Amino acid sequence: MHIYEGILTATTGGREVLVAGTVAAVAGTAIGLYQLDYERIPRTALLSAAFFVASMIQIPVGPSSVHLVLGGLMGLVLGWSAFPAVLCGLVLQAVFYAPTGLTTLGVNTTIMALPAVICYYLFRPGVRSGRLPLVFIAGFTAGATAILLGAMLSAAALTLSGREFQTAARVVLAAHLPVALLEGLVTANVVVLVRKVHPAVLDAPPLAVAVEGLGIGD
Amino acid sequence: MKAEGGRRKAEGGRLWASTQDLGPETRFPIPNPQSPIPVVLLLALTACFPGTASAHKLNVFAHVEGHTIRGNAYFPGNVPAREIQVTAVAPDGRELGRTKTDQEGKFALDIRERSDTKIVAVAEDGHGAEFTVHAAELPEDLPAAAPSAGPTAGPPGPPAAHPAGQPSLPGQDLPGEIQALRAQVVELRGQVYDYEQRLRFRDVLGGLGYILGLAGVACYLLSLKRAGRPRE
Numbered sequence: 001m002h003i004y005e006g007i008l009t010a011t012t013g014g015r016e017v018l019v020a021g022t023v024a025a026v027a028g029t030a031i032g033l034y035q036l037d038y039e040r041i042p043r044t045a046l047l048s049a050a051f052f053v054a055s056m057i058q059i060p061v062g063p064s065s066v067h068l069v070l071g072g073l074m075g076l077v078l079g080w081s082a083f084p085a086v087l088c089g090l091v092l093q094a095v096f097y098a099p100t101g102l103t104t105l106g107v108n109t110t111i112m113a114l115p116a117v118i119c120y121y122l123f124r125p126g127v128r129s130g131r132l133p134l135v136f137i138a139g140f141t142a143g144a145t146a147i148l149l150g151a152m153l154s155a156a157a158l159t160l161s162g163r164e165f166q167t168a169a170r171v172v173l174a175a176h177l178p179v180a181l182l183e184g185l186v187t188a189n190v191v192v193l194v195r196k197v198h199p200a201v202l203d204a205p206p207l208a209v210a211v212e213g214l215g216i217g218d
Numbered sequence: 219m220k221a222e223g224g225r226r227k228a229e230g231g232r233l234w235a236s237t238q239d240l241g242p243e244t245r246f247p248i249p250n251p252q253s254p255i256p257v258v259l260l261l262a263l264t265a266c267f268p269g270t271a272s273a274h275k276l277n278v279f280a281h282v283e284g285h286t287i288r289g290n291a292y293f294p295g296n297v298p299a300r301e302i303q304v305t306a307v308a309p310d311g312r313e314l315g316r317t318k319t320d321q322e323g324k325f326a327l328d329i330r331e332r333s334d335t336k337i338v339a340v341a342e343d344g345h346g347a348e349f350t351v352h353a354a355e356l357p358e359d360l361p362a363a364a365p366s367a368g369p370t371a372g373p374p375g376p377p378a379a380h381p382a383g384q385p386s387l388p389g390q391d392l393p394g395e396i397q398a399l400r401a402q403v404v405e406l407r408g409q410v411y412d413y414e415q416r417l418r419f420r421d422v423l424g425g426l427g428y429i430l431g432l433a434g435v436a437c438y439l440l441s442l443k444r445a446g447r448p449r450e
Contacts, residue, residue: 003344010418038437045436092428096421157344
């Protein structure tokens with residue numbers, strides 16, 4: 001989901017994308033930092049660390065390899081604080097590995113963090129529901145949607161910098177479909193787990209109590 | 219329920235409870251309530267594969283053969299990057315040549331001038347990679363820079379400026395042994411490049427340390443803000 005520096009700096013449209021992405025990233029990070037209080041700092045750092053590590057672990061799928069982004073999970077748990085979490089992870093990647101260069105930092109942050117925030121608003125109610133299947137489905141959809149939205153943003157950025165949208169969208173979406181599935185499964189399981197073990201992370205009542213209360217498993 | 223409670227107590231030391239413990243609805247492993255936050259587990263799990271960590275995506279490597287720059291583009295795990303665009307760029311930003319990789323991710327570009335040449339590979343999905351072939355590696359019989367370069371963009375330096383100690387590599391008329399030696403050096407350089415591109419475990423650990431430190435700084439700043447208020 002990274003966009004390479006040279007593509008965007010080459011055309012006027014690409015430079016506009018760079019500026020717009022940077023502005024969006026700065027605004028999102030400002031909101032995220034403003035909302036950061038004592039209780040949120042550790043979980044923001046934890047998810048930022050998970051993002052940093054997960055996005056560097058390549059899992060071979062078919063002829064190529066994919067990696068997790070955890071955008072949906074970050075969105076569900078952190079809301080707007082996903083912006084500073086993503087930015088932090090990307091800065092560290094740039095420092096240690098320099099995959100993209102620093103000018104694209106804003107665009108790439110927006111591509112990954114904005115879908116996370118959208119998922120926060122779309123799926124947070126579902127994830128906080130008391131019914132396990134609903135929690136699972138909301139978690140899965142959030143994980144997959146974050147990836148697909150990110151891929152669409154990526155394709156849009158490529159289009160604005162002078163590439164044909166259909167080609168860009170097809171290539172980017174095809175590359176991210178397996179990631180979206182994998183990410184959906186991981187997010188759904190983690191969310192169900194969190195609801196049972198540590199529901200305060202999602203500001204929701206514990207799920208396990210509700211299940212036991214129904215007498216299932218006696 | 220009583221019996222189950224007793225069973226759970228007995229297996230308190232186990233991290234993962236079996237799925238039957240929690241009813242038929244749950245088909246995935248559920249940790250015992252005593253276990254740490256699941257994200258920590260996920261983190262630990264992902265950190266278990268430092269050997270396979272090889273961010274990020276596209277790599278490109280090039281070497282000189284006679285008057286041609288040859289190279290290959292590949293994804294982590296030596297997966298060839300097929301039919302992607304490869305461009306040679308002069309130090310002043312002029313495009314020197316353009317081609318596409320073949321089915322094995324290989325490409326070849328003719329050289330027309332002797333200057334630091336940046337090889338840029340860009341995949342359809344927006345990933346890209348660069349590799350620089352230095353002027354000293356290029357044959358000495360080439361012009362320093364094309365005349366169209368103009369006075370604004372200074373060429374990296376006339377060929378004479380390079381130290382005379384650099385062996386000249388005319389290419390074809392070398393004896394077979396030296397040719398073989400060159401092939402080995404090229405392969406070795408490819409391996410060194412690959413090794414440099416590989417992400418190492420200490421980098422991951424360093425990154426985690428930075429995040430921990432940043433969280434500490436954030437907590438400290440918030441505590442300064444709170445210090446003004448009376449304690450509850």
